[in-house]
Amino acid sequence: MIDIKAATKSFAGKNGDFKAVDSITLSIQNKEIFGIIGESGAGKSTLMRFINALETPDSGQVTVDGTDVVTLGKKALRQHQKDISMVFQHFNLLSNKTVKANIRLPLTLHKYKTPLSVDEVIEFVGLDDKRDSYPAELSGGQKQRVGIARALVTRPKILLCDEPTSALDENTTDEIVDVLRRAQEEFDMTVVIVTHELGVIKQLCRRAAVMERGRLIDTIEVNRSVRGRPELSYHERVLEVLQDA
Numbered sequence: 001m002i003d004i005k006a007a008t009k010s011f012a013g014k015n016g017d018f019k020a021v022d023s024i025t026l027s028i029q030n031k032e033i034f035g036i037i038g039e040s041g042a043g044k045s046t047l048m049r050f051i052n053a054l055e056t057p058d059s060g061q062v063t064v065d066g067t068d069v070v071t072l073g074k075k076a077l078r079q080h081q082k083d084i085s086m087v088f089q090h091f092n093l094l095s096n097k098t099v100k101a102n103i104r105l106p107l108t109l110h111k112y113k114t115p116l117s118v119d120e121v122i123e124f125v126g127l128d129d130k131r132d133s134y135p136a137e138l139s140g141g142q143k144q145r146v147g148i149a150r151a152l153v154t155r156p157k158i159l160l161c162d163e164p165t166s167a168l169d170e171n172t173t174d175e176i177v178d179v180l181r182r183a184q185e186e187f188d189m190t191v192v193i194v195t196h197e198l199g200v201i202k203q204l205c206r207r208a209a210v211m212e213r214g215r216l217i218d219t220i221e222v223n224r225s226v227r228g229r230p231e232l233s234y235h236e237r238v239l240e241v242l243q244d245a
């Protein structure tokens with residue numbers, strides 16, 4: 001589905017150019033939930049942004065669904081980007097629009113072949129009672145549900161999530177992880193998730209790439225038999241961590 005071959009991207013740094021992504025080769029399968037992990041600045045977001053061509057590698061190939069996305073013309077690029085949605089760390093909601101209007105926004109910007117209905121995605125993310133609220137009236141978890149609903153409404157083939165839970169507390173993180181897992185199953189998407197939170201990878205992904213200073217240092221099969229325990233309450237987690245139970 002997604003094939004990245006020897007992709008490299010340099011940026012200008014204080015001490016001259018440096019490679020934010022350094023000759024990375026990676027395949028992500030259709031309908032997979034794939035994780036990209038690494039410390040801040042490792043190049044995770046840049047690598048993920050190759051997929052929807054928000055960044056273009058200086059050299060190497062990025063192929064999505066058989067199409068080389070590096071060389072696409074304007075029209076084909078727009079079509080490619082319409083098949084891909086993003087979920088952001090800080091939600092990127094418009095504060096002067098209601099939940100419903102935020103979710104509808106992509107449909108007002110472009111024509112999509114088979115969009116979902118706004119009501120359907122609002123129900124899917126569990127925000128029926130908040131449809132007329134404004135972002136300032138929502139919790140962080142609710143804001144991210146809006147972000148996910150907005151991403152789903154166009155019925156994307158690929159969902160790119162950039163630190164989707166990093167602004168959330170642990171229990172809310174588990175709820176959002178659950179929404180993302182259900183979304184992948186229900187809407188049959190390939191999901192790529194960039195995060196530095198290992199627990200999120202463990203709960204969601206079958207495989208994960210580990211990046212360090214622009215390089216792919218490992219691709220790991222995640223052992224999901226010992227997944228996190230989202231059923232624990234906040235108090236139980238506090239006891240588990242602080243008392244090492």
Ligand SMILES: Nc1ncnc2c1ncn2[C@@H]1O[C@H](COP(=O)(O)OP(=O)(O)OP(=O)(O)O)[C@@H](O)[C@H]1O
Nearest residue numbers: 011012020038039040041042043044045046047194
């Ligand atoms: N447009 C840009 N111009 C210059 N430098 C950039 C640009 N985009 C990213 N970088 C630099 O490239 C490196 C990798 O950035 P990237 O955002 O891909 O890392 P990351 O692993 O996602 O880190 P974080 O979790 O902090 O976002 C960083 O040093 C960053 O400052």
